[in-house]
Amino acid sequence: MRKKALIITYYWPPAGGPGVQRWLKFVKYLPDFNIDPIVYIPSNPSYPLVDDTLLDDVPEHVTIIKQAINEPYKFASLLSKKRSKTVSKGIISEEKKQSLIERLLLFVRGNFFIPDARVGWVKPSVQYLQTYISDYNIETVITTGPPHSLHLIGLHLQKQLHVNWIADFRDPWTTIGYHKQLKLTKKASLKHKTLEKQVLQAANQIIVTSDVTKQEFQLITDKPISVITNGYDVNHVQSPDLDSKFTMAHIGSLLSKRNPEVLWQVLKELITEHSDFATDFELHFVGAVSENVLKSIYNLGLSDYVNEHGYVSHNEAVVFQKKSQLLILIEIDSDETRCIIPGKLFEYMVSERPILALGPKASDVEQIIKETNTGRYFYYNDHESLKSTILEYYNQYKTGVLKSHAIGLQKYSRKSLTKKLSELI
Template sequence: MVLNVKQTSVHKKVLIVTYYWPPAGGPGVQRWLKFVKYLPDYGIGPIVYIPENPNYPIIDSSLISEVPDSVTIIKKPISEPYKLAGLFSKKKTKTISKGIITNDNKQSSLEKILLFIRGNFFIPDARKSWIKPSVAFLKDYIQTERIDTVITTGPPHSLHLIGLQLKQKLQMNWFADFRDPWTTIGYHKQLKLTKRAKNKHKQLETDVLRQADHILVTSQVTKDEFMAKTNKPISVITNGYDVNHVAKPELDSQFTLAHIGSLLSKRNPEILWQVLSDLIAENPGFASDFKLNLVGFVSEDVLKLIDSHGLSNYVNKVGYVSHEEAVMFQKKSQVLLLIEIDSPDTRCIIPGKLFEYMISERPIVALGPNGSDIETILRETNTGSYFIYNDYVALKKQIELHYNSFKNGSLHANGIGLQKYSRKALTKSLAELL
């Protein structure tokens, strides 16, 4: 199905192949929704190819209003195994599709089976059945519409295989956009991959990296990794922030620490829970003022560890909210938490919410692995502090400093050099490459 709508005056048409698109919620949809919004300003007309009947784990209907009137959207049906698997265990299937995977020693037999099937029978991922029909349709569409540039964005990395096969059939320019790495992404270790499956992933990744005309990545760490695997040009275009029209709310009257986004089983810093527990025990004022807002899906493993440190009475478990509501929490919270898994594999992960955090004018406290790109950005923009998982003394001192500033009414952040992370500035960089 093709939705033809009015096009603005453009000099070049670009086909964007993406799985995540409104009404999908979560971070995966934001990057290309914003690029599509601003590309026409630079003389480029985006055409977006998406599944007609996707199985989105998170829905945010408010994002539909952000789809520009000028864009042409093409939809074709997709068959996904999550729907079949859901007949056996709807709860487990939905949880896994959100990326929330229980720790190995706590997995049920059914969960282990589902992960094994997902990892070894659906390579590179559960959307692989969309490759063949998409290539057949897009091959004719690209020729008919005289499109000379195609962009695929993953994960799911099966979309890059659509680009790969189109590249092999047509004379076209192909950009492969990696929002996350492929074979080095942390969750691969939890998919119970056989040796054969691991080798298959590596071969497909190599094929994409070596045959795409240009590679886009969201972090310098990923660029460094890919440079060892291909001699094709690689450009870093991070995620960013967009102008939002959410009125600035009053700050919370309590000393709120807010985490916006999913807290997976392994994104669970005991050092933070210990620091907060100790501050509550040592300082009656802190105990009276403190609240922990968890906005988004939270793993049971995280909630149990928080409870074991006596923090349950201080937790406000908000759950998933619309993007607009998430922005509201960012602006009114006293301190914003950014938590990444403590693993070298996550050094390249820069959550999209970081950039929205940065323009909220609230101080950020981030935890993650040593050598993370997040640390570099926070330092360069003066928007927050970064800690590794064994930095108890420094983390506790920083939260105490923020609490004291809160008490005397001087708690805020003074960001610098943020303009280069605006979605429009980032789209200009992309347009120049195109």
């Protein structure tokens, strides 16, 4: 017997970036497991990134329902269009470099819109969906955040209709890295924690993307928590020729605090000490890069080796992943980021290019890279081993044998992950 599942999400094509991919792929494969997804999205969203090519991935026969949303970013742009757009992307300047307008935007965002700037969508969504759920006999409602205000929609619907509610956390709530930068008052901080606890204790089932987040949430709730990571899907992008240069590419945003100066210093030393490396090396940034990162690179004299491509479509990003000699993955060096598993990791893993990752100790990313044999993971104080590994990869490039040799990737395929989700529904 087929079931229906109502999926409440903010990010949906033509939204770009990693947040849209998770549920786009779940929706693609759920019908294979006798579940018909119905997707509820805003009719007039304010997406910081747009990728029209993702519209081609929306299943032809999926039911999509929409409701208007009022968002403060449109009004904030009257103060500063540039700063409101970067804040909505999550690009936050170092505190000592923040302008008065950026400080004001962050304070208002953190204290007047709790849990986030989409909280105004909660009430009209609950009113609309109550009738829809009853009319179409929907038993399961799934909310996915961030934005975590969408979980409040699930909370109200469960109370009123007693539906089976699954809360999917793509990122943590109160412990996510940027939370401390929102200039929260004690009252606002307490409200965030109270709402988080209410959601975690009320949902019938909780889904997280990492083991670290599961451990964190288990301290707050005794509700069942399942780990379903992000994953990779079959793509139809023709494999390009490998770059002739020794290219290292980072795909995705490089925020202010995601700035591994140890890596830039190592690259500077290799360029200085090895003339052939200096001739062959290129560094590619595909996505938004903070001024802080670019300044660090400039100060070390590496700017001539950098190629900035800005935000590109998902298909173009896949091309960069497949043609680059080495793929860079960087996370902030903090205990709070141990649970963050960038969606691009899984596409990196099937690109057959080695991954060079830097991040905190005991992270989920470190474990996944080790178990799949897809690259090397370093801490921010691993200067010498990082340097020797890049030189080792460079020598493999020179002899034409640089390639990753992955194992056990199948469990991270989107279809395998959707099967796990279907069992929860």
